[in-house]
Amino acid sequence: MAEGGQQRALTTAFAPPPPLWKHFTPGNAKRLEEIKKEASKGEDGKPRKKDWSPAELRSLTLPPELRFLVPPDIPSEQYSVFGEVQNLSTALPSLEEQGINQLYPSPPNPGPNGEPSAQPAQPLNHAYYLLKISKSLLLNFLEFVGVLSIAPDQFESKVEDIRNLFINAHHLLNLYRPHQARESLIMMMEEQLSRTREEIQEMDKLKEELMSVLDQLATEGAGVESTIKAISQDDKSVVKSELQATEDSQLVWEIIDGKLDS
Template structure:
């Protein structure tokens, strides 16, 4: 029986408690809220019909925390040492180039360590990891600007396309009028 049901539907059946949300039960809930008395003659508490409060800071889905406000966490919040100045007015391109040079240097040092003392590679791997995280943090700070520029270009392309279509329609309309006048 269950195999037939799963073959019919790609999605599981809704939970059975959705049947509790009848017009009568919701009316009972409204009355209970007004009277501030949640005593119920039903087989479940009326409080269960109240929707949960919306999350304010973060929520958890499949054991992963997600932020309500989509913001870039600081490196301090990520517990990673910041390798570039905290000033907002830094030259990010220059800092990325510095971090890239440091990354290449750390990689070459890692290769030397792997040849000479393979058991001491952990510190270099951690340094490389910190360099990558710092580089990605600088790059992710550009995401809002990138999104705005992408949107601006998309809108300009749409405007150009609509103007071309309008010009083509006007030309076709003009041709049709000239043809009708010749008749």
């Protein structure tokens, strides 16, 4: 009874978390790390740094509460989510493989050596068949309304037709998903390239402004240097004239002192 209740809980649309989440505690995580360090010690007793795979962790002797902390193996083909099996393959299965009536022709199959088939095949124009399916949906909806007004108990066949039309339209749209992903990636790369070019242009503009400022500073510095040199030359001449005047005055006083002594 308990297993049946747990199975129903796992297959619901919004299932509660499994009870094993209670074992994901900091204490259990620390204990698991200690066990891994102890198991990774070499002959010298020093722990070696090692990345443990889930299979290697499961080979260790772990307590029951720590076994839930070991991640499962990465699925290779399919996995289960809420009781529903999901495939890892990105290839879109055909409607015929799913047992659904396909309302548009399939693309031509390649030959045995990968070459196109020699038989002429009608090209698959997705837009053309999507338009036809859309018109068929409108017509079938009108017929469905008419059936409900005349014989409501005969609605099942018309509902099945509408359902088949929607599935075919949805499958045709899904065929564009790889193209959409490729175009989205191209658009993202183009936007990144344009942003990089704008940043380079801004950097070049800033470089030109800095170079102009440096040239202006160099020009102003050369003018200041020449001014300083001119001022220093003037100062030297003034000093020389003052020294000469001082010497002349000293000579005059010496002459006057000599005459007075005589």
